[in-house]
Amino acid sequence: MDAAGPKLQANGHVKPKPKGVLLMPLLPVLCCLLYAPCVTYSEWYIDELFAVLRNEDARGETSLSQVFSNDFWGNPLWGQSWTHKSYRPLAVLSFAWQFRFLGEDLFRPQPLRTFNAALHAANSLLVLLLLRRLGLQKWASLSAALFAAHPVHVENIVYLVGRADVLATTGWLLAALVQLEVRSTWQAKGQFPKLAGLLLVILCSILAVGACLCKEMGLTLLVFTAGLELVSCKPGSRCLATGAVPVALLALSSFVLLAAARFAVTKGSSAAFGYVDTPVQYHDDVWVRTWSYLFQHSYYAKLLIFPGYLSWDYSFDAIPVLRAAWRDVRSLSVCCAYLAVVALVSWGLANSRRLVLGLQVVIIPFVPASNLFFKVGVTIGERLLYPCTVGGVIAIAALGQNLEKRRRSWPTRLGGVLLAIYVWRCGERVWQWRSSEALYMADALSWPNSVKTRHQLGTVFHQQGRYDEALREFNASLMILDDNALTDHCIGQIYIETGRYKLALERFEKIMRGHGVGFSAFNLWMLYVDYGFTLVALGRFEEAIEPLEKGLSRNAAVPHGQNALGYAYASLNQLQQAQDVFARGLEYDPDNPVLWSNLAVVWMVAGAFQQAAQGLEKALTIEPQNPVIIQNVMVLKGVSQTGYLSEHPKLDLFFSKN
Template identity: 25%
Template sequence: MVLLLSGLVLLFVRWRIMASSAPTFQRVDNPASFADSILTRVLSYSYIYALNGWLLLCPEWLCFDWSMGCIPLVESLEPRLLAVGLFWMTFIALLWKSLSIPSGKGQRSLIMCLAALVIPFLPATNVFFRVGFVIAERVLYLPSVGFCLLVIVGLRKLAMFHGSHRAIQIGYTYVVLLLGIRAVCRSAEWRTEAVLFHSGLSVCPLNAKVHYNIAKNAGDAGNRTLAIFEYREALRLHSEYDQAMNNLANILKDEGKLHEAERLLRKAVQLRPDFAAAWMNLGIVLAGLKHHSEAETSYFTALAYRKKYPDCYYNLGNLYLEQQRYGDAYRAWRNATALKPTHVVAWSNLIIMLDSIGQMDRAESIAQEALTILPQEPSLHFNLANALGKTGRFVEAEKHFIEAITLDRKNAVYYTNLGVLYHRWKKYDKAERLYQQALELNPHLQSAKDNMALLQKARNRIANQQ
């Protein structure tokens, strides 16, 4: 009674958390539950039950995701129906055995095993409500208790009719060791995302999400070639995979293939009109193609679907800057920093724009405001130093240049600009040293080479005058 009441309370709490409504799922999450034919649903569900049983018996086929075509629907007579028939015959035989044997300890043990096996699995059967997965290995944790008990009951029965208990013990030990080794091997596959995602290919090569995850991992690691290949494979398997379209378009955009990126993003937002990220990325691509009006519309659409979207405001500001709409750019970037005070590039663009249009006081004010939030951000110190240097406040500029270099010692541009400050300050020895340090970090930095040449000319001119 206590367990029953506890279960009912948990169900009630879960129902309230879900706002008293069932979750919604897409066809790709659980294709069988969306099948039009009742026969297809029954046969596909039965095959999924059989696969779950096989995973308990022989956990060889393990995958982090079983959706998106991993298990094709059973729609006609085919070899997989043999597995369905074997599963139901085994289950019915066990059920009949539990009900037909005489009442006693043996019957209670068998019924308890079957109850522990079946009851925890019932919510995942799609019988009472639709679930958002095809196979989820985690739902077998509790049923595995009943399965293990059933194995023990079976071994005890086998020992009663078999003369050699030792042979049974050896066989049981061998199976336990084999499964232990399998557990260790599977655990190793979970250590890194790359290994885990690739392991899914051997089990579910038709799963678009497996290819999507491999592509995303490759893209994050900088392997664009593999990422593009796997995103295309994901789209070949699932032609309406909007997230794959968005991510592939981002890579193509970075490679300058703007027209193909535009085509993918337009299709993505057509499939999912409220896809805010795709609308924003479409705006970026359209801006790159100089379709400014359409780009602005795309950004506004993204903001309509996601009002608190600092990255979109940032890109909108970039669009306005390109059109020299400085007031609009300022407001867009301020919206970005208001929504996300740590948005470094929005702060930097504000400072640089105000500096470039001669509003030095506002540039300094914005920089100081940003530094109260991000005091350890080198780019903010650098941009403030540039603005201060232009107004002849060399001492303050020097302080912020040095702070920027202290925070980022590998940025050759920081050394070059501090060198320029010393150059203007007529501290030629310090300027030369900074230019040399910049060229040591980046021998191909043209600004450092040009300023070093100008410095040598200035020194030669001074020497000739003397």
Template identity: 25%
Template structure:
């Protein structure tokens, strides 16, 4: 008996090994698709986030009660991600390994179920291997967020196996009392499946169907006549149905409660059929989609990372050829249902033993184990067996090759989105554009964004991302139009409002920019997917509005705006993200002469985040203004100790040293800053001034030349370059630089005076050179 059980476990081991081998190449894959929001940006994975939060937030870290939540309640899946984060932070290898191991477990449990149902080793081998190798599983296993599907499937199967055991023990006179152990198992695994992915609640319906139609072979007539509630031999069935109903109602009620008693809101792109106003379109499309899914099970030639956004075009007319496939599917279902019902109607029930028996021609009962006997009899001849073996082998090889090939598509986002262009071109092009933009392939990214909009012109996110790309290329007017289109298609898109305000301010339209910032800050962001991001963006709008007022020297209004931002800071918003605003407040206080209050704000910032470099630098500058030079230098050194690679620290420290007359030390600091970064205009200009003071005239000349290239529109850049060229004896070049400065600022007295001195020198030089 032990040997037989060991042999029966070989299909399980074989299926597990195949599943592991086929998915080993996913371990090197990167994060992709929804992994960014579900893992990389999900605050619920962080150790500092209270663990209890995962039971009140959705799969993406958004509170379930928020109107923008998709109500995807999967705390067990998020808990597994949190475990991965604790072990390896954001290294994708561990997350992929978790998916592969989980898939192997699901394969093992499925094969055990097949073994229990089919009761034949060959059939169990075929079922287990087909499940392990089927390419349709790649989207769940290779995509990390697919863990919700794998985990739900595991608990689904365990629930079903537990219910089968419960039914078996329920009918046994000697083991009836042990059935309650399996009742507990059914409830626990059902809860676990529902907490992994919400669709797993369907397992209760599967258990009920098994109990009614497979185990008890209840006829449709008996259901319609309510015999299952009145006849004594159905008492065990009623117990099971009550158990399932109680479990289901309790779980659904709890789930609704956690959702805040509100249904989820889906965008039209998520479910285009439901968004259609035409009843016929909804009816035809809903009936075609199961047909497509069944076809993918039979022939998984086309797979996709996403099937939204009308990747399956709506069936809008009766003349659509796809309706033929729908009709064929339902005719096939009706035919097989008829065959099954006919088989069931030929059986009779033994109310004492709970066994199913069938009448033979002589009126003698014999046991019927399962419907698979019919299939086995079809393969009785050796020739047909060889044909079946060959067919199974070919299918397994094709499935395995397709699975491995599809896994490679998940290795990088670029490969994944490229593979999805044929199925979902709008989303694939949009995501591919983001990847290329991050890689610096801006021309390819722009073309991809425009390709996405050609397929679906109302995608606000794509318009917004295109706007960012154009803004980085200094194509400001085109970027402005992209942001306006994004707002047109999604008026609540706060990031587009923020960037629109920034661009408008750059154009010098401060009044319009202020209106945009204020409108953005007061947006109703309910219904949006990422409320944390939008609430943070609204605070950023207030920060920019305060900066705008500060630049216009409207200090009291700026101060009022900053105080409003602090008061409106949402509870989930990390305090350190407000440091820039606190710096703005301190700057306002400084300009109004209240250095004590400014210092208090910065010290408060440091109390929240002791290693915040900008606060260290600003405190140092405040102490410098108060002429407390020793204390100020201590803060500069503290900042340098926190981040020795930050060139801005050396820059500010060098400015301090220059002001206190320590020019040699300032030069050393400037050289450090220049070696650590690609210098901006301010660093080049200030360093050139310091080198000039130390008589490093040639070094200063080189830096001034670079500064002029960066900001040729500034008259001071040309004037200082002219001055150093004047000193270095390059008189003709110096004259050109002075003239460029005067062209930009004709009334600058210093430049005119220097030009006059230069021309006098040039005239004297010319006279001395004349014989």
């Protein structure tokens, strides 16, 4: 056990020395300033669009009851639609309350990131307070600074989806401090009545529910509560008399009940995650799946201690599966990671219970992300480590303080070096998040075999009109995973935009022969609409109608798709159908000159020249320099002179990026 210095009492409370107390928060606060640049970042990243900007729940546009019946992405938990099974209503409400406070016209990410940075600073100070309450004063400031500057936290702060982990960890820290304070108060009176233990568990359960409504792992707070009680119990002491064991049992019972309630609300935890995101679960061999997940655990351990190259998404094939476990050298890292945990627990039981407590806080919140009990939607998620780093810095502080008591000075120096590395890597990572292009470019250099990273870098170039660079990245992604329909679709769109319709058709036909990886119910309409559009551009009108109608039946608000379908009907002389489709397109885009011009063409062919004149006048008002519209106006003028169509008016196509 700890041989010298302040000892952890049965209640876990140690009165801190007043000397230097005011200076202790300075280092963690300074480290939190590393995130200051992100409060100016104005870009929305990937899932932020779905989770925040386009989520009516997060925008505060739905009722409270609906927020509590939808998942994190705004999809109903109970119904036929697909759901992520991520139930985080308080995290969603935190966005809604911010938007309501700022005003509906301020749907910008900067205030949201400012709140994330402030919340992380508050958590860093709570970590500092927790370390002091655990009797780790000498290492409290340095360890809290390690937490504040840990590079994996960049994803939690800049990437708004990571707020859920930060909020849940706040609940963890508050519960731990409350538990230590309650036990300290009663222990000072020389007793710990059963009623006090019951009230403590009820209070921790309330905090656990709040944390769970921010992120699923918040429920494991109650397991931590039980562990803190047992660790606080001195060896050889009467734990039953101090109330530690009864409180621990009550906390575990509460955890089981609340976990069952949570599973009932979400109807289990299974969700169909994509192959690109989570390839391991699709492998047939159970040993390959098991060893691959275990390797992911060892990689999480590396990120926790010494994060190197980071990535916004460790998709296929950034971290390949272990197909031949015993012949794959990466299996050694699995053995090393688990043996290190066993060794640290063994050493902690003999020398420092605080170290055991720290390891407990690392392991317990990680269990929901381990893929051993249920599947999560990412291969490696840096943001999932946020609560685990609390345990990591507790373990570091306990280990460092214990070694220093043995008159060893190198732990403090090593801790300082580690902090310097964290500060450097954290600052660098914050800078890499300054834009999508900078982020994906950095990750593509570090993780060239990540399918999603190369794909997303291609989408950035595509949006900027840098077609050659976009094609380079899309093709690089397909070299890693050729059967990726979403990437082939993006290439097809580039070919459409550049008028290379035959090449586009080859891509769509390849997609139709494959497994449709990357497409699901919510975005399948894009594939059918663009496939049909390509057929129309190639003059294959009869073939184009079926995919266009199929796509538009899933999402009618696609003006270029409605126009292409009307173009096909008009070219087949099905004028009534063409008129109806063009009119429907104008419902979604009433100021589109091409739709007005094409509708006027249908009216001209049908002999409704007055209506055609009105349609062309509207089109010409919107886009007076359009050559097709001007040509159709001249055709209509010819009708006024001859009384009939001497020249066939011209239909036109337009294409909008989805």
